[in-house]
Amino acid sequence: xxxxxxxxxxxxxxxxxxxxxxxxxxxxxxxxxxxxxxxxxxxxxxxxxxxxxxxxxxxxxxxxxxxxxxxxxxxxxxxxxxxxxxxxxxxxxxxxxxxxxxxxxxxxxxxxxxxxxxxxxxxxxxxxxxxxxxxxxxxxxxxxxxxxxxxxxxxxxxxxxxxxxxxxxxxxxxxxxxxxxxxxxxxxxxxxxxxxxxxxxxxxxxxxxxxxxxxxxxxxxxxxxxxxxxxxxxxxxxxxxxxxxxxxxxxxxxxxxxxxxxxxxxxxxxxxxxxxxxxxxxxxxxxxxxxxxxxxxxxxxxxxxxxxxxxxxxxxxxxxxxxxxxxxxxxxxxxxxxxxxxxxxxxxxxxxxxxxxxxxxxxxxxxxxxxxxxxxxxxxxxxxxxxxxxxxxxxxxxxxxxxxxxxxxxxxxxxxxxxxxxxxxxxxxxxxxxxxxxxxxxxxxxxxxxxxxxxxxxxxxxxxxxxxxxxxxxxxxxxxxxxxxxxxxxxxxxxxxxxxxxxxxxxxxxx
Amino acid sequence: xxxxxxxxxxxxxxxxxxxxxxxxxxxxxxxxxxxxxxxxxxxxxxxxxxxxxxxxxxxxxxxxxxxxxxxxxxxxxxxxxxxxxxxxxxxxxxxxxxxxxxxxxxxxxxxxxxxxxxxxxxxxxxxxxxxxxxxxxxxxxxxxxxxxxxxxxxxxxxxxxxxxxxxxxxxxxxxxxxxxxxxxxxxxxxxxxxxxxxxxxxxxxxxxxxxxxxxxxxxxxxxxxxxxxxxxxxxxxxxxxxxxxxxxxxxxxxxxxxxxxxxxxxxxxxxxxxxxxxxxxxxxxxxxxxxxxxxxxxxxxxx
Numbered sequence: 001x002x003x004x005x006x007x008x009x010x011x012x013x014x015x016x017x018x019x020x021x022x023x024x025x026x027x028x029x030x031x032x033x034x035x036x037x038x039x040x041x042x043x044x045x046x047x048x049x050x051x052x053x054x055x056x057x058x059x060x061x062x063x064x065x066x067x068x069x070x071x072x073x074x075x076x077x078x079x080x081x082x083x084x085x086x087x088x089x090x091x092x093x094x095x096x097x098x099x100x101x102x103x104x105x106x107x108x109x110x111x112x113x114x115x116x117x118x119x120x121x122x123x124x125x126x127x128x129x130x131x132x133x134x135x136x137x138x139x140x141x142x143x144x145x146x147x148x149x150x151x152x153x154x155x156x157x158x159x160x161x162x163x164x165x166x167x168x169x170x171x172x173x174x175x176x177x178x179x180x181x182x183x184x185x186x187x188x189x190x191x192x193x194x195x196x197x198x199x200x201x202x203x204x205x206x207x208x209x210x211x212x213x214x215x216x217x218x219x220x221x222x223x224x225x226x227x228x229x230x231x232x233x234x235x236x237x238x239x240x241x242x243x244x245x246x247x248x249x250x251x252x253x254x255x256x257x258x259x260x261x262x263x264x265x266x267x268x269x270x271x272x273x274x275x276x277x278x279x280x281x282x283x284x285x286x287x288x289x290x291x292x293x294x295x296x297x298x299x300x301x302x303x304x305x306x307x308x309x310x311x312x313x314x315x316x317x318x319x320x321x322x323x324x325x326x327x328x329x330x331x332x333x334x335x336x337x338x339x340x341x342x343x344x345x346x347x348x349x350x351x352x353x354x355x356x357x358x359x360x361x362x363x364x365x366x367x368x369x370x371x372x373x374x375x376x377x378x379x380x381x382x383x384x385x386x387x388x389x390x391x392x393x394x395x396x397x398x399x400x401x402x403x404x405x406x407x408x409x410x411x412x413x414x415x416x417x418x419x420x421x422x423x424x425x426x427x428x429x430x431x432x433x434x435x436x437x438x439x440x441x442x443x444x445x446x447x448x449x450x451x452x453x454x455x456x457x458x459x460x461x462x463x464x465x466x467x468x469x470x471x472x473x474x475x476x477x478x479x480x481x482x483x484x485x486x487x488x489x490x491x492x493x494x495x496x497x498x499x500x501x502x503x504x505x506x507x508x509x510x511x
Numbered sequence: 512x513x514x515x516x517x518x519x520x521x522x523x524x525x526x527x528x529x530x531x532x533x534x535x536x537x538x539x540x541x542x543x544x545x546x547x548x549x550x551x552x553x554x555x556x557x558x559x560x561x562x563x564x565x566x567x568x569x570x571x572x573x574x575x576x577x578x579x580x581x582x583x584x585x586x587x588x589x590x591x592x593x594x595x596x597x598x599x600x601x602x603x604x605x606x607x608x609x610x611x612x613x614x615x616x617x618x619x620x621x622x623x624x625x626x627x628x629x630x631x632x633x634x635x636x637x638x639x640x641x642x643x644x645x646x647x648x649x650x651x652x653x654x655x656x657x658x659x660x661x662x663x664x665x666x667x668x669x670x671x672x673x674x675x676x677x678x679x680x681x682x683x684x685x686x687x688x689x690x691x692x693x694x695x696x697x698x699x700x701x702x703x704x705x706x707x708x709x710x711x712x713x714x715x716x717x718x719x720x721x722x723x724x725x726x727x728x729x730x731x732x733x734x735x736x737x738x739x740x741x742x743x744x745x746x747x748x749x750x751x752x753x754x755x756x757x758x759x760x761x762x763x764x765x766x767x768x769x770x771x772x773x774x775x776x777x778x779x780x781x782x783x784x785x786x787x788x789x790x791x792x793x794x795x796x797x798x799x800x801x802x803x804x805x806x807x808x809x810x811x812x813x814x
Contacts, residue, residue, distance in 0.1 A: 026772075028590055036548060036550050109555065109559065110559070112555075112556045112559035112560050112563070113556065114548075114550065114552050114553070114556055116553075116556070117553055130555060131555075180593060181593030182593045201602075201764065202594070202599070202602060202603075202764075203603070203764050203768060203769070203772075204675065204764035228762065230673070230762050231759065232759045232760060232762075234657060234760075235660075235672070235673050235759065235760055235761070235762055238657075238660055238661070238664060238665060238672040238673060239672055239673050239674070239762075241665055241672075242664060242665060242668075242671065242672050244671065244672070244673075244674065391543075391775070392543075392775065393541075393542070393543025393544070393547055393775065393776075393777055394541070394542045394543050396543055396547045396548065396549060397542045397543040397544075397547055398542070400547065400551065410549075430551035430552070430553055430554070431550065431551045433551065
């Protein structure tokens with residue numbers, strides 16, 4: 001009887017367009033202005049939409065809430081024309097003023113939005129964000145109900161990408177005023193995206209249903225989305241095998257040999273890099289020769305072909321190639337040069353032994369990689385490396401306070417532009433966390449940020465990145481990640497892309 | 512006995528206050544805070560979030576405020592989108608209570624049943640049960656759970672491998688929780704039954720001419736319950752507040768995961784609330800176990 005019931009349930013599920021996926025953990029917030037993580041961003045993409053949307057395969061900007069836009073010749077004035085008849089999910093009309101108010105809310109100091117600084121290219125945004133300026137002075141205006149004009153202080157080559165990023169998504173200010181932090185709860189949240197929140201059972205499930213007032217409602221085929229917060233990948237894998245979930249964006253790495261033969265397994269390049277930070281305020285890492293020697297001594301191929309094995313790309317550069325951007329090639333393994341540099345710096349055989357600690361957060365993969373690299377450093381440079389394993393928050397705190405020698409790190413690009421990888425190494429940047437500072441790099445970065453010619457802009461970023469990975473080595477890039485997941489064969493409308501971002505409005509389930 | 516209960520109950524709030532203070536101090540002593548993330552927050556943003564949570568105040572003031580709002584149930588969780596600690600507990604505790612109580616009942620019936628069967632039929636059955644319960648005690652739940660899910664879920668297809676909502680979802684996690692507890696109960700009760708076989712009052716009962724079955728049921732079982740009850744006090748508190756392993760393996764939305772996550776997230780307030788909740792349950796279950804022991808064994812005097 002139970003088998004029969006299961007069969008009936010499966011048949012029902014087959015005819016119903018109910019997409020169930022593992023979102024991997026409980027979102028810390030559903031407020032698009034204060035969220036920072038991938039788990040949260042997946043849900044934001046369902047509930048919200050920006051002026052610009054990204055093409056599901058190429059991630060190129062295409063019309064979102066704005067049906068078209070113009071950019072002034074000097075690249076500083078963006079004029080967005082909203083679609084006709086836009087409505088919030090409760091049916092009330094959406095106006096350009098709503099959008100302006102939302103952006104000001106994202107910037108307001110009281111919101112404490114972690115990503116607000118991304119909007120700094122806008123005139124007056126930084127001053128207002130830091131509590132030194134007036135909202136009225138921020139370069140966002142809404143001359144009529146369907147036009148938004150954004151004035152930038154400097155050209156910004158990735159501004160359209162930002163208009164598709166969650167920090168710029170419109171939020172319902174009346175609901176926020178009425179409900180405070182709880183505005184994101186079901187029933188409170190008026191949204192502008194393809195789906196609305198139906199149920200939110202913390203650490204159990206989040207359910208979304210189509211937004212009847214979304215401008216593209218006619219094309220939305222899913223009737224329900226369920227996001228499960230399953231942290232245990234083994235559990236998720238069993239549920240996938242049983243047909244209870246359609247998508248899991250990660251796989252249990254310990255079962256890789258089993259999982260990769262499943263027809264639903266997919267692997268694709270990711271916009272993310274694995275690297276080591278070097279504490280440039282601590283001897284011997286104050287010496288660029290030592291840092292360079294450490295990088296030259298590593299054979300990255302060993303990591304990707306023997307430990308990781310899923311198609312990760314060994315990398316001596318930081319930014320994954322994308323669009324028209326080609327990162328510098330970095331420096332290939334050269335053990336002799338590594339030994340020579342280290343000796344010049346006064347370490348290694350004949351000098352002081354190189355002793356240091358290698359910090360990583362708890363994970364089997366991080367440990368294996370650290371062991372492999374430490375043994376290479378030992379073999380090539382005679383370095384004595386102690387592995388230091390820390391729980392996540394302690395690892396973050398140590399890195400933040402520069403209490404480490406070498407620390408494992410990774411970075412996922414927020415939007416498709418080298419800025420998201422290269423920009424973080426600016427002197428004093430919050431994500432720099434190496435204490436490294438270089439006037440030449442800062443100058444190039446500044447040029448890149450204000451350059452209007454697209455090709456020259458990318459060239460500046462490339463030059464800046466070259467300083468990072470060919471001269472100065474505040475970081476040692478190791479490899480470019482891949483996305484590995486499992487997708488049920490019934491899922492249609494799926495487009496592979498480097499952000500592993502899959503807007504639900506394009507998905508549907510075949511019979 | 513009433514004075515004893517009264518004294519234990521009057522002492523409880525004091526114990527809980529000390530517990531809350533220790534949790535308060537330990538949570539803040541651990542490196543890393545609720546707003547430390549991989550993506551560093553701009554200093555102003557971090558300061559604003561710390562201020563909103565009251566974490567920028569002097570420690571004594573923080574202590575007073577958190578204790579006071581914990582007592583009134585208005586203590587906010589730092590990481591749950593405006594929910595209070597009380598709301599988090601209200602959302603999760605019923606699930607854990609339900610699952611834990613089911614597992615406890617199953618374990619009690621199965622454990623005592625096995626002990627009685629072993630005592631009644633010594634020999635092969637008894638030895639088999641001894642070996643089986645030893646294995647069940649030794650195998651951790653993170654092995655039992657996945658094996659059950661594989662066997663009954665994936666291979667046989669009888670039960671869902673994870674999830675929560677229906678009766679079919681209850682079976683695997685309840686079994687996983689119950690198996691080691693049942694085995695402990697069986698071993699404790701079987702050992703105690705063996706000891707009672709030669710107790711004076713049992714010999715007297717036999718001398719009166721009572722049959723083996725009646726002696727077992729009326730005189731020996733009651734005494735054999737004493738160590739089981741002593742074990743059940745803390746075991747019940749543990750089962751009722753949820754097991755993080757079972758919740759993770761079967762995706763049960765219970766309180767156990769909150770214990771771990773609140774500590775990992777550095778949600779100081781939730782850590783404190785859950786610690787106090789667990790302490791209160793432990794006090795209650797231990798008191799209940801002590802009283803039950805006194806009832807089961809007339810020789811025990813509570814003072």
